[in-house]
Amino acid sequence: MRASFASDPDGARGRRVPEEESTFRSCFQRDRDRIIHASAFRRLKHKTQVFVEHEGDYFRTRLTHSIEVAQVARTISGALGLNAELTEAVALAHDLGHPPFGHTGEDVLHALMAPYGGFDHNAQAIKIVTSLERHYAAFDGLNLTWDTLEGIAKHNGPVTGDLPHALADYNALHDLELHTHASAEAQVAALSDDIAYNNHDLHDGLRARLFSEDDIADLPLVGPAYAEVDKRYPDTDPYRRRHEALRRVFGMMVADVIETSSAVLEGSGARSAADIRHLGRPVIRFSDQMWADIRAIRAFLFEHMYRAPAVMEMRAEVSQVVRDLFPLFLEDPQLLPRHWARQIAEAAQDQTTLARMVADYIAGMTDRYALGEHARLLGGTTSATISRWSAQ
Known part of the structure; x- marks a missing residue:
């Protein structure tokens, strides 16, 4: 059952270029489908997620990461009574603006573009879906709904101060109300991104032998997960042991978001998607303990993976x-x-x-x-x- 504060496709804010509605799909389903069929989405297949010198084809790319984020986001949205199609659309689009070579490429491009307004991958994603994709006869871009564009632009929170030029240019034509929080669906996409990359960076780092199971044995969430697997499956092979442990870490993060956000939403008094936007605080969040545990995992990954020689x-x-x-x-x-x-x-x-x-x-x-x-x-x-x- 959909919650009252979920985004309703029948109440969506519409598209910049008016179109006839589909007989078979909601407006958010059409947004999701247009993103999947976009050239920029296909190119994510050959853009790195974390740039690691590796051998083999098992490591995540921006495409596989985006699919994983969308899967997590749909699960969380469904449990919270939100609109899964809008959540999925934002999740699938959230990395479209990344240049080659991950955050390294973005840092360099931002420095090179400093005299011309800088570069920001979230703003670039907006530019891609509103201008640079040029396949439709009636408009540039994908002509997504306001609700999906808003989610792409500010899924990480309100965007204030000096705006990246790509975002400022579009916002002047189509006000995305950047000073408010995004819908609960977009907030789910943001935390699903955190869950997905923390989990798969542990997996990819182990596979790349940047660190070992012994190195992560004392990490919160991770250590207890391995202990549970060893107790239940004492004779399992190392690869299955790793997968079983890390999927438990994954599950703990998802369960925490659902439990914590359910309580926050219930206590927020929100009765509509508009109420969510104007609460002045996010409604999708980790518990304080889980957030502390995730920060510890991030600190480990920063030292042993992102800064590995x-x-x-x-x-x-x-x-x-x-x-x-x-x-x-x-x-x-x-x-x-x-x-x-x-x-x-x-x-x-x-x-x-x-x-x-x-x-x-x-x-x-x-x-x-x-x-x-x-x-x-x-x-x-x-x-x-x-x-x-x-x-x-």
Whole structure:
């Protein structure tokens, strides 16, 4: 049964370009389906989640991560009586704006774009779904509902202060009320992101041998999960032991969000989705103890995975790829693909417009495409580190 504070597709705020409603799908289902069919969504297959020098194809990409986030988000939304389709749409779209090479690529692109308004992956996701996807005859972008756009823009909370230019430009045309919290559905997508990456980064870090089971034995949640598995399945093989333990960690985080958020929602007095937006505080949250445990896991991952020597070596090398490509395209935009010709002509007289177009192009690249373009345009060979990775 859907709660009174859930987002109702019949009461959705509509699309910027009016369209006829579908006979078979709600507006939020259509949003979700358009995101899945978007070119930017397909490109997530070859964008890294955590950039690790690895061998094999088992590590998460932005695509597999987004699917995992959507699965968690649907579970939590269903348990809380929220609109699962809206939650899923926001979850699937939340990483669309990431450039190649994960957060490393974003950091470099933001620094390069500092004179032109910076770069922010959440704002870039809005630009993609409102402008850069160009497949429909009647409009640029995907023409998503206001509710889905709002969730993409502010699933992590209100956006105040100096807005990223991509978000500011669109918000001037279609007010997303950035000063308020997003719907409960979008808030679920945000915490589902935390749950998914904390769990799979532990799994990927173990598989990459950046740390061992002994190293994580004393971590909160993780240690007790392994102890439970060892008690119940004392003779299981190491791979099954790992999977059984980490899926229990996953389950504990999901259960905590459901239990805690149920109590918060019940005590909030909210009776509508609008009430949720104007409470002035989030309603989807972890318990204080769970949040403390998650911070401890994050601290471990930061030290042993995100700052591991192999990862830092890779980060330095791929950072240079982005640093080389950006000025190259800025100085000679004719190097961009032919279908960018109209935008190149429009941007020719304005350096800021041109820089933002170049950033859009680079941000849309997959990791492998960026490496290939770097090799093609600048010659030479990639380092042994990048060559080993790009061959996977």
